[in-house]
Amino acid sequence: MSPKDISESFALSANTKDSKCLMGNVCRDRDLPFQHNVFNSSQFFFEIEGFESNSSPRQTSPPVFSKPMDSNIRPWYNNARKKLKKYMFRAVSEGSIEELQCLLVEVKERSNACRNMTVQDYLMKKLTDSDTGKTCLMKALLNINQNTNEIVKMLLSFGEENSFLERLINAKYTEEAYKGQTALNIAIERRQYNIAQTLIEKGADVNAHSQGVFFNPKHKHEGFYFGETPLALAACTNQPDIVQLLMDNRRTDITSQDSRGNNILHALVTVAEDFKTQNDFVIRMYDMILLKSKSRTLETMKNKDGLTPLQLAAKSGKLEILKYILSREIKDKPNRSLSRKFTDWAYGPVQSSLYDLTELDTTADNSLLEIIVYNTNIGNRHEMLTLEPLHSLLRMKWKKFARHMFFMSCCFYFIYNIILTLVSYYRPKRDEAPPYPLALTRNVGWLQLLAQVLIMIAAIFLAIKESVAIFLLRPSDLQSILSDAWFHFAFFIQAVLVIFSVFLYLFAYKEHLVCLVLAMALGWANMLYFTRGFQSMGIYSVMIQKVILQDVIKFLVVYIVFLLGFGVALAALIETCPNDSKCHSHSSLGAVLMELFKLTIGLGDLEIQQNSKYPVLFLLLLITYVLLTFVLLLNMLIALMGETVENISKESEHIWRLQRARTILEFEKMLPKYLKKKFQLGELCKVAENDTRVCLRINEVKWTEWKTHVSFINEDPGPTGTVNFKISLD
Numbered sequence: 001m002s003p004k005d006i007s008e009s010f011a012l013s014a015n016t017k018d019s020k021c022l023m024g025n026v027c028r029d030r031d032l033p034f035q036h037n038v039f040n041s042s043q044f045f046f047e048i049e050g051f052e053s054n055s056s057p058r059q060t061s062p063p064v065f066s067k068p069m070d071s072n073i074r075p076w077y078n079n080a081r082k083k084l085k086k087y088m089f090r091a092v093s094e095g096s097i098e099e100l101q102c103l104l105v106e107v108k109e110r111s112n113a114c115r116n117m118t119v120q121d122y123l124m125k126k127l128t129d130s131d132t133g134k135t136c137l138m139k140a141l142l143n144i145n146q147n148t149n150e151i152v153k154m155l156l157s158f159g160e161e162n163s164f165l166e167r168l169i170n171a172k173y174t175e176e177a178y179k180g181q182t183a184l185n186i187a188i189e190r191r192q193y194n195i196a197q198t199l200i201e202k203g204a205d206v207n208a209h210s211q212g213v214f215f216n217p218k219h220k221h222e223g224f225y226f227g228e229t230p231l232a233l234a235a236c237t238n239q240p241d242i243v244q245l246l247m248d249n250r251r252t253d254i255t256s257q258d259s260r261g262n263n264i265l266h267a268l269v270t271v272a273e274d275f276k277t278q279n280d281f282v283i284r285m286y287d288m289i290l291l292k293s294k295s296r297t298l299e300t301m302k303n304k305d306g307l308t309p310l311q312l313a314a315k316s317g318k319l320e321i322l323k324y325i326l327s328r329e330i331k332d333k334p335n336r337s338l339s340r341k342f343t344d345w346a347y348g349p350v351q352s353s354l355y356d357l358t359e360l361d362t363t364a365d366n367s368l369l370e371i372i373v374y375n376t377n378i379g380n381r382h383e384m385l386t387l388e389p390l391h392s393l394l395r396m397k398w399k400k401f402a403r404h405m406f407f408m409s410c411c412f413y414f415i416y417n418i419i420l421t422l423v424s425y426y427r428p429k430r431d432e433a434p435p436y437p438l439a440l441t442r443n444v445g446w447l448q449l450l451a452q453v454l455i456m457i458a459a460i461f462l463a464i465k466e467s468v469a470i471f472l473l474r475p476s477d478l479q480s481i482l483s484d485a486w487f488h489f490a491f492f493i494q495a496v497l498v499i500f501s502v503f504l505y506l507f508a509y510k511e512h513l514v515c516l517v518l519a520m521a522l523g524w525a526n527m528l529y530f531t532r533g534f535q536s537m538g539i540y541s542v543m544i545q546k547v548i549l550q551d552v553i554k555f556l557v558v559y560i561v562f563l564l565g566f567g568v569a570l571a572a573l574i575e576t577c578p579n580d581s582k583c584h585s586h587s588s589l590g591a592v593l594m595e596l597f598k599l600t601i602g603l604g605d606l607e608i609q610q611n612s613k614y615p616v617l618f619l620l621l622l623i624t625y626v627l628l629t630f631v632l633l634l635n636m637l638i639a640l641m642g643e644t645v646e647n648i649s650k651e652s653e654h655i656w657r658l659q660r661a662r663t664i665l666e667f668e669k670m671l672p673k674y675l676k677k678k679f680q681l682g683e684l685c686k687v688a689e690n691d692t693r694v695c696l697r698i699n700e701v702k703w704t705e706w707k708t709h710v711s712f713i714n715e716d717p718g719p720t721g722t723v724n725f726k727i728s729l730d
Contacts, residue, residue, distance in 0.1 A: 070142035092140040095147030133174030179212040227267025228258035261303030354695035355389035382654035459498035
């Protein structure tokens with residue numbers, strides 16, 4: 001008999017479920033070896049059935065998850081001793097109640113005959129896959145069908161009768177991908193409320209952590225992160241009934257943290273997306289859990305990165321969930337302390353709202369403002385800054401102190417550039433010696449030395465200030481410098497050039513003028529930084545910045561490649577002249593490159609082809625270069641710049657606000673402590689007993705909500721500057 005015949009006859013007998021007599025014979029004979037010894041144990045073939053092979057190799061490297069946690073396609077080995085376990089797994093997956101009953105009787109009989117282990121150990125071993133740790137109970141839940149409820153009850157009853165029910169229910173996956181997962185997790189994932197309730201009543205561990213690599217993916221779409229606990233899984237998969245069931249259980253630890261340090265609110269923020277259908281259920285779950293906990297502890301807990309749920313929402317770019325948390329207002333009296341927004345008074349559509357500044361302002365460690373402003377990986381951070389109270393908080397900071405500091409900085413830098421320009425522009429006459437420090441007999445020399453000292457002091461101050469702004473106030477990567485802090489980097493480079501030029505001057509090097517001229521040119525270009533103080537000019541400056549960084553740099557890279565390539569080729573075609581003869585002016589590589597550059601901008605001529613070895617080839621290369629650079633690259637650059645300006649014009653105001661926000665925070669960090677305290681915004685509000693917070697008062701117009709305030713607002717508008725103001729709970 002061939003292996004194919006064996007597989008067909010075996011599959012036929014295994015799928016005959018109508019004969020009760022056959023079940024009894026199978027129970028007695030399935031652990032016996034086949035009588036047909038046609039192929040050895042190293043040979044195998046695949047059989048599509050409802051059970052897994054126990055001989056699949058254990059993965060030692062991070063899995064690719066090409067197979068799910070319960071695949072029905074597995075290699076089958078001719079190992080008679082393990083067939084009983086395989087048949088039980090197949091029976092529970094296919095919902096074969098009568099076959100499972102027969103198999104459980106058989107395994108019970110065998111356990112009584114076992115001498116080297118206890119009955120409970122033997123039964124648990126037979127009901128568990130030794131490679132993965134998956135039990136028959138898990139297998140049944142992974143293959144939901146019309147008989148699953150009866151199969152689960154049968155397995156639980158069998159476990160209870162034989163005193164290993166707790167071990168059966170709380171058994172965990174052992175393989176790397178799904179390590180730690182229990183039957184309760186699978187029941188919740190399969191949305192089986194009744195089975196989950198039964199498992200909890202029977203003693204399932206409601207705080208078990210699933211820590212397999214599939215549940216902690218390093219990258220998106222490599223697994224499903226849900227916070228590891230059953231409660232977090234139910235919340236992240238939108239099952240409020242199971243969430244309520246678990247939270248009503250006294251054994252459930254609501255504040256449990258996973259391997260990342262995240263609690264259930266962190267997990268909800270992580271699974272939130274920026275489309276409404278998913279955010280709606282996330283917000284409902286967030287509210288439900290927070291109200292059930294009746295404490296702000298969940299929302300103030302930090303994970304291993306030092307982030308609360310609010311800060312995590314900002315850092316991960318979850319705009320909708322961030323907006324909800326910032327403006328959450330709970331109106332029922334017992335739970336109003338869980339709010340972050342409080343309506344103090346209202347008159348028609350105008351209402352005075354108090355926003356909790358906890359975790360928001362720069363007085364807190366790792367504040368929300370700093371996370372949004374300095375984190376260049378947040379693609380929608382400019383939209384986050386338009387949310388209240390962040391928008392009003394920045395606007396008030398600007399009016400209170402930042403605009404005055406900004407104006408003083410602008411004046412200082414302007415005067416500094418004037419002095420630098422005068423020093424760079426002044427040159428002695430040809431018959432006069434240069435005004436070095438050792439030859440200061442003329443009044444102009446003394447003045448120039450004084451100017452050098454002044455710009456030296458100012459340059460040292462600027463170098464220290466900008467290096468602190470770039471590297472110490474908030475560590476910046478290359479992307480952050482290019483997108484947000486490139487002006488600071490330009491200021492730093494200019495200051496270094498000035499310091500270097502002064503040292504060259506003091507040691508009587510004429511080349512000091514080169515550094516001064518470069519510093520002067522860069523200094524006046526840096527004056528564009530101060531356009532961010534004015535909205536119209538700031539937006540214009542943003543457009544220039546984006547065009548330079550996005551289009552001009554790319555053009556220059558491609559252009560330099562063409563210039564060098566054609567320059568070397570054309571220079572090689574020009575004949576070299578003997579030493580005793582006059583060479584043409586275009587015989588060197590530098591001269592060829594200069595002429596090619598002139599051709600690109602329309603100022604060159606064709607005299608460069610003189611003295612070439614192959615005039616026709618030279619002319620063809622020259623025409624090709626002109627077509628690629630002057631016709632193609634320059635026109636492409638113009639088109640790209642037009643498209644960039646059109647795209648940026650839609651977001652330039654947001655980008656400008658983001659740049660101004662960074663300027664405000666940098667000025668605030670430079671203030672001494674007593675001034676920071678003096679300029680601190682907000683007022684103390686007693687929200688509840690033993691709960692006093694710093695809140696920011698904002699007057700808003702809410703036409704859609706103005707009819708809903710009358711039940712909980714104050715009798716009349718109160719003073720807007722009151723300290724220790726108490727929110728009315730009447």
